[in-house]
Amino acid sequence: MNGADVKFTTRRDALVRLLGAGASLPLLRGLGAIAAATAVPHSRALGQVPAHGTHLVLLGTQGGPNLTSMRGECASAIVIDGEAYLVDCGYGTMMALVEAGLTVRDVANIFVTHLHDDHIADLAALLSHQWTDGRIEATQVTGPWGTAATVDAAVAFTRANADIRLVDEARSVRPEEIISGRDIEARPTPTEIFADGRVRVSAVENTHFPEYAKERMPYRSVSYRFDTADRSIVVSGDTTYSENLIELARGVDVFVCETIEVDTLKRSFDARVAAGAYADNAEGIWAHIVGTHASTVDVGRMAAAADVGTVVLTHLLPGSLLPVEDSLYLEGIRQSFDGDVIVGRDGLVI
Numbered sequence: 001m002n003g004a005d006v007k008f009t010t011r012r013d014a015l016v017r018l019l020g021a022g023a024s025l026p027l028l029r030g031l032g033a034i035a036a037a038t039a040v041p042h043s044r045a046l047g048q049v050p051a052h053g054t055h056l057v058l059l060g061t062q063g064g065p066n067l068t069s070m071r072g073e074c075a076s077a078i079v080i081d082g083e084a085y086l087v088d089c090g091y092g093t094m095m096a097l098v099e100a101g102l103t104v105r106d107v108a109n110i111f112v113t114h115l116h117d118d119h120i121a122d123l124a125a126l127l128s129h130q131w132t133d134g135r136i137e138a139t140q141v142t143g144p145w146g147t148a149a150t151v152d153a154a155v156a157f158t159r160a161n162a163d164i165r166l167v168d169e170a171r172s173v174r175p176e177e178i179i180s181g182r183d184i185e186a187r188p189t190p191t192e193i194f195a196d197g198r199v200r201v202s203a204v205e206n207t208h209f210p211e212y213a214k215e216r217m218p219y220r221s222v223s224y225r226f227d228t229a230d231r232s233i234v235v236s237g238d239t240t241y242s243e244n245l246i247e248l249a250r251g252v253d254v255f256v257c258e259t260i261e262v263d264t265l266k267r268s269f270d271a272r273v274a275a276g277a278y279a280d281n282a283e284g285i286w287a288h289i290v291g292t293h294a295s296t297v298d299v300g301r302m303a304a305a306a307d308v309g310t311v312v313l314t315h316l317l318p319g320s321l322l323p324v325e326d327s328l329y330l331e332g333i334r335q336s337f338d339g340d341v342i343v344g345r346d347g348l349v350i
Contacts (some may be wrong), residue, residue: 001116019092037269048267049101049349054231055079056254056312059096063260063317070320071346073118076256078226078233080198087224087235091121099347105133109194111201112143113237114208114221115150124154126328128161131175141181144220153343164214186220190248200227204237204248209290216244223248238315240291241298254350255308258315260293261328268321293317296332303337310340312350
């Protein structure tokens, strides 16, 4: 099936139709997500993650940091024979895991692409809730430089909660005994950074942080590849066009990539500035947005160069900030790539 020929249904369209038909409000959120999934190739509705095989679950697909009622911030899960490996943890991730039928307490491995708030906003809350819910096995958070310190700060965030519960609930395991952060080196060539009986995970530095910025800070941004017995999946994280990422993604079955539709986003950005947003330095923030994210043309060029199977678009800008037809994202990609393309929706299982 050619991705350009797919008829997509937006969650907003589904909700509008349901409201017009008199549907009750408690049903809208779940039904809207299911409606969004029905026409997408290789996908299932919300909460239908098969027990066997390797599956991608889109938990949050809004480019950010932007809070909308239609999309959560960036997060995905690679679910392998029922075991979820989380990639990024933007705001809304915990609820999205619940809606997908995945148990927050059971997530043992979290991979962070970089430390912007729209990729880690739910991290401290997720780790805290895991412990409060009775997790006693180890949880490890892996990411580029600064990840371990961020996890230490998350544990400090939950210290009062833990101190109280250790006393009045007679608990015996402290959060810091089971929660750990691990920094990995951001390398220019794909390097294996994790392996267990289900998956091998490789990482490479991408181009989200410009060279001039890297000269002034130790923080870095990485992309991940998951290789399992039946599937391979690459998650780009935030990046511009990247030769390193192309090497990581060569021949991959599923290429999950962020994208930005610049002209449409500029209208949204200007409206937000007029309403008082980005008061610190609107010009600098806009320069960051357009200079450090992959355009739809960039995504198509990388997908074609890497000879990937299917492209899945996430971290969408403008995403739900403005009503945008999915065909608009496809126009730039189709200049170089003619394979399957799925425009991501929260809750899709692929």
